Amino acid sequence: MVQFSSFLSGLTKNISPKAGKKRRINLGREATEALAKEARKNGLLLTSPGIVSAKRSDNYVSAYSKGGNKGINQDCFIVWEGFGGKEDVMFCGVFDGHGPWGHLVGKRVKKVMPAYLLHYWQEAMAQCSILINGELFKNANFDQFDVWKKSFLKACSTVDYDLELHPVIDSFYSGTAALTIIREGDLLVLANVGDSRAVLGTTSDDGSIVAVQLTVDFKPSVPQETERIYKSGGSVCESEDEPGVSRIRASNDETPEGPGLALSRAFGDFFVKDFGLISEPDVIQKTITTRDRFVILATDGVWDVVSNEKAVEIVSAEREDSAKRIVEYAAAQWKRKRPEYATDDISVVCLFFHNL
Structure with missing residues (x-):
């Protein structure tokens, strides 16, 4: 048996099992906000362009975001080294908002998702633990990936519920894609909601x-x-002015009216949530080997105009400012390849596994 981190023990002491779900989640969020404040103070939490090079881990991260020509930048990202007070855990994510309130939806998800994830991670760890002399130990059948997967699934469901009940942010016709990852030791856990992409x-x-x-x-x-989508009563259509772009619509009529959504998974966008759109993440794992160098997380503003191979080539040339170089290259490609379209917002996080 392996002893739990002091962080989990601390949360367990602060959160009563008799408290209601909402109360426990609120306490978890308060604890996470305090941890986030401390991490930012120590240069371990990044939400604006820059790098994170932690002294006590093998991680090195470059992150950058740039608005396009569509108005306010609806993209954002987060990098949190020492996630939740655990020195060997990193949390990263890119968020691609859309719709009239998309920039606020993306920022809201970026803010609350770490708290909800930590809350459900704490619950899952407690469920597969044994209390011995006041200390928590892992069960023999403990599955590291399974704990994170269950935590991501519950967290994403709660994030969507949070948006639906938000008193100010209107997410009926607005939403966000979200691609988030956890690195814990050699385990990489990816949770994808939308059309952002991770490339190794x-x-x-x-x-x-x-x-x-x-x-x-x-x-x-x-x-x-x-x-x-069709089983849920929705339809998938292409409009004449956007050939090749499929959208969910909330109707099965031959000539459906109203807005459509070019994503099949997203937070928010409640106008099509009953017609096939889901916020459930696809959660996968990757064991990092000595051959693996880095992973790129980027919104579709990159992948619409840049190939996986070209992005990896750019990053492998030099890791310093690697995210910025991808963003600037993608912006130039938008002007060259798609001059008739407004340049999309672009966000990139490059996580290097072996900090030289």
């Missing part, structure tokens, strides 16, 4: 750095997503 840079047998896509771009045209 890893070393091949000949010594070159190759790209491996880790996540699925969840758009309505993906076969399993299309099937779910």
Whole structure:
């Protein structure tokens, strides 16, 4: 048996099992906000362009965001080294808002998701633990990935509920995609809601750095997503002025009216939540090996104009300011490849596994 971290023990003491769910979540959020404040003070929490190089881990992170030509930048990101007070855990995420209130929805999800994730992680850890002489120990059948997966699933459900009840932010016709990851030791856990993408840079047998896509771009045209949408009573259509862009619509009529959504998974967007749109994340794991160099998290403002291979090539050339170089390259590609369209907002987080 392995002893739990002092962080988990501290949360367990502060949160009564008899308290209601809302009370416990609020206490968890308060604890997380205090931890976040301390992390920011120590330079371990990043929400604006910059780098994080932690002394007590192998992580090195470069992050950058730039608005396009559509108005206010609706993208945002977070990097949290020593997540939840655990020195060996890092949390990263990119958020791509859309709709009239998309910038506020993205920022809200960025703010509350770490708190909800830590709350449910604490619950899951407690469920697979044994109390011995006042200390918590892991059960023999403890599954590290399973704990994080359950925590992500519950956290994302609660995030959507939080948006639906928010007294100020109107997320009926607005929402956000969210791609978040946890690194704990050699375990990488990815939770994807939407069409942002994670791409791994890893070393091949000949010594070159190759790209491996880790996540699925969840758009309505993906076969399993299309099937779910139709089973839910929604429809998937393309408009004449956007050939090749599939959207969910809240109608099965031959000529549906009203706005559509070019995502099959998102937070918010409650106008199509009863017609196939879900906020359930696809949660996967990757064991980091000595061959794996870095992972790129980026919103679709990158992947609409930049290939996985080119992004990995840019990052592998030099890790310092790597996120900014991808963003600037993608912005230039928008002007070259899609001059008739407004440049999209672009956000990138590059997480390097081995801090040289």
